[in-house]
Amino acid sequence: MESLLVWTIAGVAVIVLLGRSRAPSSLLLALALLASTAAGDALWSNARARRARSAEGLRQSLPERATQNGYVSSNSCRACHPSQYASWHRSYHRSMTQAARASLVLAPFSGETLTATDGTTYHLRRKDDELWADISGLGPRRITMMTGSHHMQAFWIPGDRGNEQIEFPFTYLLDDQRWVARRDVFLVGCDYTKSPSMWNRICIECHVTGGQPGLDRLTGIPESRVAELGIACEACHGPAAAHARENESPFRRLALHDRGAGDPTIINPARLPPKRSAEVCGQCHGIACPPDGWLQTGIPYRPGQTLAAEKPILELASLKRSACRDQIAADASFGPSRYWPDGMVRISGREYNGLIESPCFKRGPITCLSCHSMHDSDPTWQLSAGASGNGACLKCHPAIGQKLEAHTHHPAGSSGSECYNCHMPNTTYGLLRAMRSHQISVPRLADTLKAGRPNACNLCHLDRTLAWTAAALARWYGTPTPSLTEEQRTIAESVLELARGGAGVRAIIAFSMGWSPAEATSGNDWMAPYLIELLSDEYASIRYIAYRSLKRIKGFEDFRFDYVAPPAARWEAQKEARRRLALMTVKVADRRPELLFSPQGQFLRDALERLLLERREDDEMVLAE
């Protein structure tokens, strides 16, 4: 039909051109018009057939589009909400899951060959707008989906059953512009193994909108459906079919606009009561127990409903009473891989668990939107305007703002006077870095002594002992001084945590050693020997973080280290780092015994090794970020 219409129009134009005149110039123009239409038709048809084949291949592999639950997709939302659409489109929520296309991918796919530990090779390439991996022993496989676009990008290939999507064994790190094995982007020990994840079982819960895993109860074969790939408008505002239908009428829109009230046909989290509003984010940013049958029909929670009724949040203390207790009992690492021993969440992406344990939430009106905004923020941390400094806290605590230095005992404007640094320290881990805890808390030594979690003070004052911190807290706030061991009185807490802490703690300390407020407060010359030591840590992610922090130290800016290279190459690089260190002089101020330096500025490696041998917690750890 399209072709017929085009040729009809071209024919009419030819008739007009020729008209009654048979002038050679008109004839020439008519011929040129016919020739260009014919050439265009041939090229167009060919390109369209190719595109259609490619789209059909992708459509068959991807989850089917589900519209029956009242979802209409962001496609419909932009018509009336172009600026909100644009701000969401800039966000990383939007690109959390995308159909894999060469025009969207951030990894090169330019002929690189990746080799897995089992020797399987993956030759990556593009073909038109398609992404392909030629897998040794398997042949070519089309990459059909990709996850993430902020820190890293992961990929999925179709499995053999239903529309299952299987984890591609390599991830592309965007900052480093390199491929690494999937396991090397998580905090997992070197002995950790697992079979490739199935997207339809795990990611579909939160990385799409309106996901229905559709797993067959007997065979486990998925026929998954989604309203939309990525976390789109309806994930937070609820299904919008009724809203879109009602508002087709311009008169209704005008009336709503004049009234200035919300529209009852849609959920606006900003208009919900604080606790209900936070639940909208909590549906994904919390550790939860999905209801029975979710692997078939998806999570029934919709924004505006009570989260506890549809997807109860799991706290460490209530794990044994939860509906998921049987699954949790079968996995001894469930608790330790998600919570600190005192119940505080230790992994990123589960901020809602932290928030609901905060006094500001329990006794106050705080909600996620008090600090964050989807539509009025920078995509990186999605902090709303005015929430990146103390403004967010001082809205409710203006009296503290008036006597800031008296409260913080640090100069106003310094990192020690920033509310976040003391009350939301970087004690959660995810995406190869430490992140802020969202459990708003008061710095206490008990965090370290009972829960084994680095305390906020010593995350900045990395060069100080616990005794020093205890004395400061006692002097300023009258906090009782706990009894401390000889080591805790004489050795800097960060050194002890690096030596004796578990992998999660070492990762946090290694990150803090490259964190600018800590560098400014503690200096960083003395950190090099510790970070060099961590280059041989058995956890790849710790090696990665340590290397990033080490490169910030003068003299190591150009130091090269591949955190996933074979052990011999890593040891060689570590030796090179030690050689560099030996040639450097440590500042007089850093020649302190609590940092294991001799008065002559020599690093007392023997002392560190003694600590390592005596105290290192060598438990195999996995953090379930």
Next chain:
Amino acid sequence: MKPDRAQVDLPDRGALDRRLQLRHLRVGFVALFLFVTMGIALETLHAFKLPWYLGVATESRRLLWTLAHAHGTALGLINLALAALCARLPRRLHPAASPSLIAATILIPSGFFLGGLYAHGGDPGLGAVLIPPGALLLLISLALIVRASLPARGGKDDRR
């Protein structure tokens, strides 16, 4: 004496101008009617927020139809301008000028319209192939109109 070729082949300029005026008046007003109607239709689609027109997936359609409306209306006005002014041109219009302009008036907006009607994702439909020849014809007709508007050779004005 052999008659001058121009005197034999070329019709009377006045009659030619009248024919041109009528033709371009018709084409101009028909184009204006069609494409102003199209503009109103597009605004109505906006009012009722039809995803078929305003959805993200149909962004190309929205753009191409807006272009069809704008180009159709502008070309209608160019036709009317030629109708109003052709008799005042110092030189006779080249015979290809008028059909080229009319063909361009058909091809360009139709190309945008059909391109939008059958848009595939970010790409226009096959109709878009009509746009480049239409643009070329418009360019040719404008060049020929410019040529006819230059002072006649030897200062001889052939207007009647």
